[in-house]
Amino acid sequence: MRFTKFCLAAAVVLAGSATAALAAEGRFIHPADTSKDDRISKAEWVAYKLPADDFAKADKNKDGLIDGPEFVAWDTARKAHAGH
Ligand SMILES: [Ca+2]
Numbered sequence: 123m124r125f126t127k128f129c130l131a132a133a134v135v136l137a138g139s140a141t142a143a144l145a146a147e148g149r150f151i152h153p154a155d156t157s158k159d160d161r162i163s164k165a166e167w168v169a170y171k172l173p174a175d176d177f178a179k180a181d182k183n184k185d186g187l188i189d190g191p192e193f194v195a196w197d198t199a200r201k202a203h204a205g206h
Pocket of ligand 1 (some may be wrong): 186
C-alpha cells in the first residue's frame with residue numbers, strides 16, 4: 123500500500139499542457155472557436171471581442187474563416203505593432 127500515490131503528481135502536471143500538445147499536432151485550438159471546427163468565423167471573432175475591422179486583414183485567403191496560420195500571423199503582427 124506504500125506505492126499507490128507516486129503517479130498522481132505527474133498526471134496533474136500534464137493536464138496543464140493539453141493546449142500546447144494539440145497545437146503541436148497541427149490543430150488550431152482557440153477559445154474564440156466555439157464551434158470547435160479549428161477555424162474562427164466572423165461571428166465567433168466578434169463574439170470574442172476581437173476587432174471587427176481586423177477580421178478581413180487576418181483572413182488572408184478570403185474564405186471567410188480564420189484558420190490557425192492566419193490567426194498566428196495576425197496575432198504576431200498585432201503584438202509586434204503593440205511593442206510587446
Ligand atoms: Ca481564411
